Amino acid sequence: MPRIARQSIDQVRAAADFVEIVGHYTQLKKSGANFMGCCPFHEEKTPSFSVNPVEKVYYCFGCGEGGNLFTFVQRKEGLDFAQAVEYLADKYGVTLEYEETSARGEAERRRRERLRDLLERATVYYERRLWEGKGGAAARAYLDARGLGADVCRRFRVGYAPAGWQKLRDAAVGQGFSAQELLDAGLVVPGRRGGVYDRFRDRIVFPLADDRGRTLGFGARTLGDEKPKYLNSPETALYHKSEALFGLHEAKTAASRDDRVYVVEGYTDVLALAQAGVENVVASMGTALTEQQLKRLARLSRELFLCFDADAAGVGAMSRALTLARRLGLSLHVVRMPEGLDPADYVLSGAGAEGFRELAAHSETLLRFHVRLALEANDLTRPDGRAQAFAQLKGVLAEAATPIERDEELRTIADKLHLSEESVRYLVSAGAAACTSSRSACSPAVWRCRPKGARCLAAWTRRSSRPPRRRPPSAG
Numbered sequence: 350m351p352r353i354a355r356q357s358i359d360q361v362r363a364a365a366d367f368v369e370i371v372g373h374y375t376q377l378k379k380s381g382a383n384f385m386g387c388c389p390f391h392e393e394k395t396p397s398f399s400v401n402p403v404e405k406v407y408y409c410f411g412c413g414e415g416g417n418l419f420t421f422v423q424r425k426e427g428l429d430f431a432q433a434v435e436y437l438a439d440k441y442g443v444t445l446e447y448e449e450t451s452a453r454g455e456a457e458r459r460r461r462e463r464l465r466d467l468l469e470r471a472t473v474y475y476e477r478r479l480w481e482g483k484g485g486a487a488a489r490a491y492l493d494a495r496g497l498g499a500d501v502c503r504r505f506r507v508g509y510a511p512a513g514w515q516k517l518r519d520a521a522v523g524q525g526f527s528a529q530e531l532l533d534a535g536l537v538v539p540g541r542r543g544g545v546y547d548r549f550r551d552r553i554v555f556p557l558a559d560d561r562g563r564t565l566g567f568g569a570r571t572l573g574d575e576k577p578k579y580l581n582s583p584e585t586a587l588y589h590k591s592e593a594l595f596g597l598h599e600a601k602t603a604a605s606r607d608d609r610v611y612v613v614e615g616y617t618d619v620l621a622l623a624q625a626g627v628e629n630v631v632a633s634m635g636t637a638l639t640e641q642q643l644k645r646l647a648r649l650s651r652e653l654f655l656c657f658d659a660d661a662a663g664v665g666a667m668s669r670a671l672t673l674a675r676r677l678g679l680s681l682h683v684v685r686m687p688e689g690l691d692p693a694d695y696v697l698s699g700a701g702a703e704g705f706r707e708l709a710a711h712s713e714t715l716l717r718f719h720v721r722l723a724l725e726a727n728d729l730t731r732p733d734g735r736a737q738a739f740a741q742l743k744g745v746l747a748e749a750a751t752p753i754e755r756d757e758e759l760r761t762i763a764d765k766l767h768l769s770e771e772s773v774r775y776l777v778s779a780g781a782a783a784c785t786s787s788r789s790a791c792s793p794a795v796w797r798c799r800p801k802g803a804r805c806l807a808a809w810t811r812r813s814s815r816p817p818r819r820r821p822p823s824a825g
């Protein structure tokens with residue numbers, strides 16, 4: 350990659366509003382010439398994080414974390430230096446200039462530019478095939494049957510990849526692109542007897558764009574029963590599956606205005622919600638949110654509302670998301686969709702944007718969602734059921750974003766497990782850790798093989814609903 354020119358870096362530094370950037374992570378208050386707030390790098394209750402708005406540097410008197418505008422963005426967004434400069438340039442409208450460090454660097458830059466151009470042309474090509482001519486009739490009928498109007502489809506640049514083996518290939522070659530470039534863009538597949546053929550055939554295509562709206566790849570859905578139902582671009586120099594979020598570009602403005610983002614699973618969920626007037630929506634194209642996706646979402650808002658099917662598979666995926674989100678300082682909520690309905694079905698069934706927002710207003714935090722699930726999954730009338738539930742909850746509670754949130758859940762758990770709050774508090778602390786650490790679930794067997802004095806949850810829930818009178822001996 351070519352180096353960013355020195356003067357461009359200076360321009361970005363001059364254009365960026367550092368107080369605004371830091372203010373996205375922590376509340377700042379003017380204090381003399383500087384601003385003070387609670388440190389976004391460590392947990393604290395009294396502000397020790399100082400920001401100098403002129404020099405654009407920061408320092409935390411609590412944890413010693415310090416640096417400048419660029420290191421701040423690098424640390425908080427998980428970017429390298431060049432990416433941090435590009436991120437800020439994009440945010441503050443600075444056009445970057447690059448130094449050509451080598452002929453190879455320049456060739457690589459040109460190659461990527463050609464790929465972008467090719468992907469843009471492919472997007473336009475698919476759009477035309479959808480709206481013009483007979484070929485797209487079945488695709489238009491499908492969208493229509495799903496209740497998705499032409500306006501919203503055009504806004505998201507939905508298209509149709511025609512049937513036939515080399516339609517797109519021929520059009521691109523006619524415009525001067527090579528078979529290799531088509532392969533590099535992920536638009537074609539190598540044929541068995543040489544040559545290439547179109548990857549997407551007789552499918553509705555959804556452009557997967559970056560946050561500036563530039564197409565990086567496509568997701569494609571069949572119209573019939575062919576397998577697979579969904580086919581995506583392969584990994585390319587531009588498209589990375591783990592980062593892809595459908596609708597990111599369109600969701601940006603509304604997300605920062607409403608300070609929240611709804612994350613749904615499918616393309617049509619995004620379209621249906623946007624059409625209804627809920628515009629801060631992106632599709633993750635799967636329930637397992639990746640770290641890269643969460644980082645991109647974190648730039649839009651700290652408040653993420655997950656609208657996934659609450660099936661078992663989704664829950665596992667969400668636990669990982671919870672851990673990641675906590676590290677990124679994100680707050681995750683779960684919007685429970687009515688049984689058997691996805692967000693598209695729901696808004697189109699007459700609920701509309703208002704109905705959807707109403708559901709979101711009753712969302713629960715991801716932590717509460719997990720707690721409820723663990724409590725519901727076990728038979729709490731039996732001691733081993735309670736022990737099992739508790740073993741599951743210990744890990745979940747460790748992921749609470751704040752002590753207040755944790756305490757709230759502790760109370761719920763204490764109530765459901767017929768224990769006092771103090772008992773629960775004690776059991777999630779070190780004493781109980783000793784008896785569950787070697788197994789995923791605490792059992793009397795584990796208890797018995799532990800050194801004398803170790804307290805076991807199973808035994809505890811069986812015997813007592815009172816806290817220990819004094820601190821029990823430490824569990825070896």
Ligand SMILES: [Zn+2]
Nearest residue numbers: 388391409412
């Ligand atoms: Zn700090």
